[in-house]
Amino acid sequence: MSKHKKVTPPETVVDQSAESIKKPSILPDAQLSEITTDDIGEPSSVILPQQDLKISSDLAQSTIDRLATLSELEYELERTETAKSLNNMSVRSLDRLVKKARSKTESKISESLVVDIEPYVKPVTDIALLADQIYQILDDHIACTDAVKTAATLWIILTWVIPASHILPIAWINAPEKRCGKSTLLTLMSHMSKRSLSTSNITKSALFRSIESYKPTLFIDEVDTFINDNDGIRGVLNAGHSRDNPYIIRCVGDDNEPVPFNVFGAKAISGIGRIPDTLIDRSIPLTLRRKMRDETKKRVRDLPLDVTNMIQSQLARWSDDNMSAVKEADPVLPVSINDRAQDNWQILFKIAILLGDEWLKKAHKSCMEISG
Template sequence: MSKNDHISLSELADEQSAILIKEPAILQDDQPSVLSTDDIDQPSLDILSHENLKISSNLAQNAIDRLATLSELDYELERTEIAKSLNNMSVRSLDKLVKKAKSKVASEFSKGSVVDTEPYAEPVTDITLVADQISQILDDHIACTDAVKVAATLWILMTWVILASHILPIAWINAPEKRCGKSTLLTLMSRMSKRSLSTSNITGSALFRSIEQYKPTLFIDEIDTFINDNEGIRGVLNAGHSRDNPYIIRCVGDDNEPVPFNVFGAKAISGIGRIPSTLIDRSIPLTLRRKMKSETKKRVRDLPEDVTNIIKSKLARWSDDNLQAVKDAKTVLPVTINDRAQDNWEILLKIASILGDDWLEQAYKACIEISGSDSEEPSSNEQLLSDIRTVFILTKANRLLSRDLLTELRRDPEMSWSTLNHGKPITLRQIAKRLSEFKISSKDIRAHDLHGNEVRGKGYDITDFEDAFSRYLS
């Protein structure tokens, strides 16, 4: 029975009535009931009253199982009617039965989709060979730089030693266009990571419940189609980055009791274009490129399951035997990347140090190439500061009226402020709000407007920007 099949009171009654018509009931005076041909041709609900109809347990269970698949809203719309149809069951009793059915479905899902790997029978004495094999598999299937290949390999190993890490960087698989192998890389990584759980879409509530219950390595494809408009999902992904504050609190149950959910865990996401800056800050970008026509790459579906299963088995055994060694590993973080990037790369560099000098050297190069270039890209607010500084320089002014600053920001086609709001230009209110983050606000000033006339009005003095320019643009 599909989740969209609605079982109404009449349908439940019809099914039960059909059975009773085939086997006529005996009346209380032990005399067979007399039914005319016309009576039998009539709809069954005209013969049997709803009040006397008894629903079988099998039919009731089917209805409950269907309710367990509904969204919270759909269930609320149906629960009262269905409770009445089930022999006038109380709504509270129905809620309990549906909750039990949902738990059963979730348990079956967990067993089938998030699976623990049996550790390899023998100790893995050379983990470097396993890492080399993973790197080669990525190279066989994906068109990417060596830096991306190294980072992806180390990230896969990271999922097996999560207990040794304080920070779990998000693997952000991205590309400028379609057909660059994002889904392929996501699939390959999921096939070699610990307790993988893959999805192409997910709600905020399903996200934090899945992480709490299954403790998976989560792989979310096509995240660009829904992440920017969903603050709930962004909040969960942000909170799951560090052990410092891994809990979110949500109200659940009939009484809406606040319940903490631990969302700390490894997550890989893929999509075209950019994602919110808070996620970028917590991610290691794995940027892919479309393969050349001359390049030949293998298909993932041709990669035998036995190959990746053995890799997972060896990683399971290695992590069991070497978790403390990874935790105790010491590494020097590159000083050329920012603090958050250092946090993100620390666990990967620890793993690389265990793999040996060659892998550690490759990891340092990958770290600087990926995070060094990414850290150079300013945030939206930093870009506004930079462009305002440019306006002051080009106008050779120390004071600017707010309206003139707005005009200059909109005028330059190299700046993004003329199309900031879905094709519409930035407003004075938005400028003021962004600058308030830097403790900068407009004030009454005397200045020359863009036509050279001396006027009074709301505006900005360049001296108010000196601290922000020094802190964020130097």
């Protein structure tokens, strides 16, 4: 039997040249700031720290504006990934920002509901003559007393000087029966008032949102069909009467956040029969009648828009030039009417003072016939 030789494992040979290989190193930020392009020659073994990519606010806003134009389904498919791309924004925050962007877009579209008239290029030196023209247009189309035509004329001018008024009386166009011209008068007044917005029916929510958003002169027809059974609408109309208490508060949004809505503004309503006493108390009644068999009245559709547009333009210029004068006017009101009626008529008397003595007399007579 042969003997086996004991085999000794070979010794591990260490390659000394491996020590010459540089290990990667990471420099502190302070040292990195000292490195210049002159220091860069051969490929470096220094590993620079990664910088976080930040989305600019302009790019983020552009993305949000684009999302606001998408359909509900399209937005739902994109919202999660897009939120991540916007610096890991929360989806809830993105939803809120997109909703806000959509609201702005809708507001711009809705602005076409009301129109701002360019003021006349020349000063209106004879406002009484312009008031006479408005009065004559009403007389040509409506069967009513002189007192009603006077009050309606002054109320139309009122819509152009709202900043000068502390109280805005509701123009309540009423009649005991059908076919007395209620809608006709409402239409005529809307064609000569500032930022007119007309409707035949409206919900409580649409009412206060429209007033807050558009600051219109609101014309509501056929209020007798819904006003008496709607506490919410009555509350909004009541609140919009005085600058002292012009706000209503409603909870809005997913978080039910309380939001104030300013509902102070000029409003005209029309309908058959009575309205709630709280509204009557805040109104100037414009009561109409049917025309007599021998009376002839013109149709509104035959009144050229150029005529009413010119009246609006001149009223816009006159109000710009005379707002302070209207605000500072200090009329003497009839002492025989109650305090609320005096509040309602005060702005009309302020306007009448600037129209001159003849119109001031007409205003006094109208006030006594309607509210005395």
